[in-house]
Amino acid sequence: xxxxxxxxxxxxxxxxxxxxxxxxxxxxxxxxxxxxxxxxxxxxxxxxxxxxxxxxxxxxxxxxxxxxxxxxxxxxxxxxxxxxxxxxxxxxxxxxxxxxxxxxxxxxxxxxxxxxxxxxxxxxxxxxxxxxxxxxxxxxxxxxxxxxxxxxxxxxxxxxxxxxxxxxxxxxxxxxxxxxxxxxxxxxxxxxxxxxxxxxxxxxxxxxxxxxxxxxxxxxxxxxxxxxxxxxxxxxxxxxxxxxxxxxxxxxxxxxxxxxxxxxxxxxxxxxxxxxxxxxxxxxxxxxxxxxxxxxxxxxxxxxxxxxxxxxxxxxxxxx
Numbered sequence: 001x002x003x004x005x006x007x008x009x010x011x012x013x014x015x016x017x018x019x020x021x022x023x024x025x026x027x028x029x030x031x032x033x034x035x036x037x038x039x040x041x042x043x044x045x046x047x048x049x050x051x052x053x054x055x056x057x058x059x060x061x062x063x064x065x066x067x068x069x070x071x072x073x074x075x076x077x078x079x080x081x082x083x084x085x086x087x088x089x090x091x092x093x094x095x096x097x098x099x100x101x102x103x104x105x106x107x108x109x110x111x112x113x114x115x116x117x118x119x120x121x122x123x124x125x126x127x128x129x130x131x132x133x134x135x136x137x138x139x140x141x142x143x144x145x146x147x148x149x150x151x152x153x154x155x156x157x158x159x160x161x162x163x164x165x166x167x168x169x170x171x172x173x174x175x176x177x178x179x180x181x182x183x184x185x186x187x188x189x190x191x192x193x194x195x196x197x198x199x200x201x202x203x204x205x206x207x208x209x210x211x212x213x214x215x216x217x218x219x220x221x222x223x224x225x226x227x228x229x230x231x232x233x234x235x236x237x238x239x240x241x242x243x244x245x246x247x248x249x250x251x252x253x254x255x256x257x258x259x260x261x262x263x264x265x266x267x268x269x270x271x272x273x274x275x276x277x278x279x280x281x282x283x284x285x286x287x288x289x290x291x292x293x294x295x296x297x298x299x300x301x302x303x304x305x306x307x308x309x310x311x312x313x314x315x316x317x318x319x320x
Contacts, residue, residue: 003169003197005222009276011192012224013271018188021244022232022266024274027218028239033281035238041293048092050207053099060214061104061157062203066095067201069118071180074256074316075134075228080127086303093299094122107155110146114140137318141180148178161205161214167219172198177303183319185265192265193271196320200226201294225275225295228320230302232271233312240274243267267313 040307049066059249072079076087078312085093088318098121111308115135115259119125124135152174175181175198185192202217209215225231230282235241243251247263257264273296282289301307 003171003222004193005169005224008193008195008224011190012269012272014190015187015192015266017066019266019270021247021263023242024270025239027203029274029277032238032240036278036294036297037282037285037287041289041297047122048096051202052208056213057105057158058099060097062096063204063208063319064157064201065091065105065142065145065158066216066299067197067204068141069138070197070200071318073320074314075130076130077314079128080124082123089207091122107146107149108143110142113139113142142317143178144178158214166216166218168202168219168223171202175201176222180318182252185260187215187262189287194227194268196228198227199223206320210298219302221290223292225272225291227268229315231295232267232300234273234298234302234307235274237307237310241270252311254311257313257315259315264313264315
């Protein structure tokens with residue numbers, strides 16, 4: 001099958017075969033596969049994106065809007081995080097509270113949002129220049145979404161999803177027409193697609209709607225992991241990924257790993273390929289497993305204190 005997901009998988013495999021800074025430890029991968037085989041792969045703690053509102057149209061608008069700003073991990077060390085929340089849960093919870101109190105933004109309102117609007121909504125006024133930069137990117141992302149809805153879908157969230165006709169690949173490729181979803185790196189002269197946020201939009205819609213209506217995607221099982229900086233981190237701490245000592249020293253020192261650099265592409269691609277190998281192993285053993293499920297399991301494992309105690313790589317990017 002030569003869909004967008006096949007292209008992602010094959011590109012990641014090619015990077016893994018040539019990677020110099022990150023490699024898969026076969027023994028570590030086998031141990032993880034054993035752990036997963038004995039674990040429940042059901043969803044973990046409640047994600048604000050997965051809790052439906054009473055009005056399905058409200059749920060749809062919330063999921064698509066949230067995932068338009070589902071990035072910023074490279075800035076999260078400077079984000080104000082009330083109640084010990086993670087960066088993602090800080091943003092998702094504040095946005096949900098806004099939707100509950102004031103309703104969804106329509107396409108016109110999205111296009112008028114400013115960085116100051118987002119700073120106020122997310123409780124980030126005066127947080128410093130790094131967060132000012134992130135709020136400006138959030139505003140641009142939501143403006144882009146509003147323009148896309150207005151130009152292509154009559155300003156309708158429903159028409160955006162309906163146009164995919166129940167195909168995850170179609171929705172991923174359409175979202176990737178917007179610049180901040182166009183998650184494609186260059187590696188040794190080759191394009192390496194990831195489409196992390198476009199894919200997670202499909203997953204979140206499916207979870208929020210229980211796989212029905214706007215959440216029904218016939219090819220949902222084709223999703224890959226949502227390659228970011230947390231899942232590779234968990235894989236490294238679980239002994240599945242081995243990093244070059246110089247790269248690991250930079251991460252431990254809190255140095256930024258430039259988005260699109262060879263090291264950053266290898267971290268994401270080798271992690272994706274490692275999970276694909278694990279999915280294959282589990283299926284060969286008779287377990288019903290999907291990359292999406294393993295991603296959720298690994299991401300939730302990354303919320304543990306022992307995982308958070310170690311630095312993960314940070315890249316200032318709009319893709320995760």
